[in-house]
Amino acid sequence: MSGGTKMETVNTTFQYCDQLVRDFERVINKPLLHKSSVYYTGVDLGTAYIVLAVLDENYQPVAGAYRYASVVKDGMVVDYIGAIRIVRELKHELEQKLGTELIYAAAALPPGTFSLDSGAIKHVVEGAGFEITNLLDEPTAANAVLKIKDGAIVDIGGGTTGIAILKDGKVIYVADEPTGGTHFSLVIAGAYRMSFDQADQYKRDFKNHRELMPVLQPVIEKVSSIISKHTRDFDVKEVYLVGGTCCLQGIEDIIAKKTGLPTFKPQNPMFVTPLGIALNCTQEIL
Known part of the structure; x- marks a missing residue:
C-alpha cells in the first residue's frame, strides 16, 4: 500500500473517531456546562489509567477525567477498594464541574474475561455510586467509535492485548492474552536500569519513542505474534489499534511488517475505548 493511499485510508476511516476524541480532550480541560436531560458515563478500568467519559443526551462529550492507577492487573481487578475509591472520586469531581449528579454508567472488560471478572467490575461501578446499564468487551466498545465493518480491532492495554474480529460489522471472534504496556515498561526498566515507575514515565514521553x-521491538513482535495467531484462521485484511500502549510512535509499522496486515491507528488511541463504553450507556439498568 502506497504512503499516500494509506494516509487517505487513515483519514477517512478515523474521521468520526478522531473528531470525537478531539472533542473529548477539549472537555477534559473545559467541561461543557449546558443542561442535558440525561448524562451517560463510560467507566474504563485500565491497568494504567482509570478514565471516565461523560456524554450528554445526544451522546456528545461534555466532560471527562482520568487518573493513573494500579488497581487492575492483566485485565483483572486486584485492588477492589482502591478501584471504587478512585471511580467515586472522579465521579464526584465531574459532578462538581457539571453541577449535576451522574447516575448511569457502562463499563467494559477484556474479551474472554466475563465469567472471571464481570461481577467485580459491576460492583466497582455500583460501589462508586452509579447505576450500571451495560457491560461489554473492550474491542466491541471501541468499535462504537471506530465503526469498522471488517477487520481486527486490537486493544493493547496496560496488561493485556485484546482482539475482536469483525465481519459485516458483527464481532465473530474475541481473544485476550497477557502482553501489554506493563511488559513494555519492564523491558525499559531492565535495559535502562530504572525503576518500573521511572520506565513507565520515560515510555510516555513522545520525545523518547x-x-x-x-x-x-521484541515486545512489539510478541504482540504481533499474538495478533497473527488469532487472525490466521479468519479472512482479516486490516488491523486497527486502540489502547494507551498504541500511543507509542511507530508501533503500527512494526505490527504491519510482522503480521503482513495493513495496520492503522487513530490520532489518540487512549480515549477510544472509554468513549465507546460511554456510547453504549443507556438508561436501562442491568
Whole structure:
C-alpha cells in the first residue's frame, strides 16, 4: 500500500473517531456546562489509567477525567477498594464541574474475561455510586467509535492485548492474552536500569519513542505474534489499534511488517475505548 493511499485510508476511516476524541480532550480541560436531560458515563478500568467519559443526551462529550492507577492487573481487578475509591472520586469531581449528579454508567472488560471478572467490575461501578446499564468487551466498545465493518480491532492495554474480529460489522471472534504496556515498561526498566515507575514515565514521553523502538521491538513482535495467531484462521485484511500502549510512535509499522496486515491507528488511541463504553450507556439498568 502506497504512503499516500494509506494516509487517505487513515483519514477517512478515523474521521468520526478522531473528531470525537478531539472533542473529548477539549472537555477534559473545559467541561461543557449546558443542561442535558440525561448524562451517560463510560467507566474504563485500565491497568494504567482509570478514565471516565461523560456524554450528554445526544451522546456528545461534555466532560471527562482520568487518573493513573494500579488497581487492575492483566485485565483483572486486584485492588477492589482502591478501584471504587478512585471511580467515586472522579465521579464526584465531574459532578462538581457539571453541577449535576451522574447516575448511569457502562463499563467494559477484556474479551474472554466475563465469567472471571464481570461481577467485580459491576460492583466497582455500583460501589462508586452509579447505576450500571451495560457491560461489554473492550474491542466491541471501541468499535462504537471506530465503526469498522471488517477487520481486527486490537486493544493493547496496560496488561493485556485484546482482539475482536469483525465481519459485516458483527464481532465473530474475541481473544485476550497477557502482553501489554506493563511488559513494555519492564523491558525499559531492565535495559535502562530504572525503576518500573521511572520506565513507565520515560515510555510516555513522545520525545523518547524513536530511541526506545529498538529496545521495545521484541515486545512489539510478541504482540504481533499474538495478533497473527488469532487472525490466521479468519479472512482479516486490516488491523486497527486502540489502547494507551498504541500511543507509542511507530508501533503500527512494526505490527504491519510482522503480521503482513495493513495496520492503522487513530490520532489518540487512549480515549477510544472509554468513549465507546460511554456510547453504549443507556438508561436501562442491568
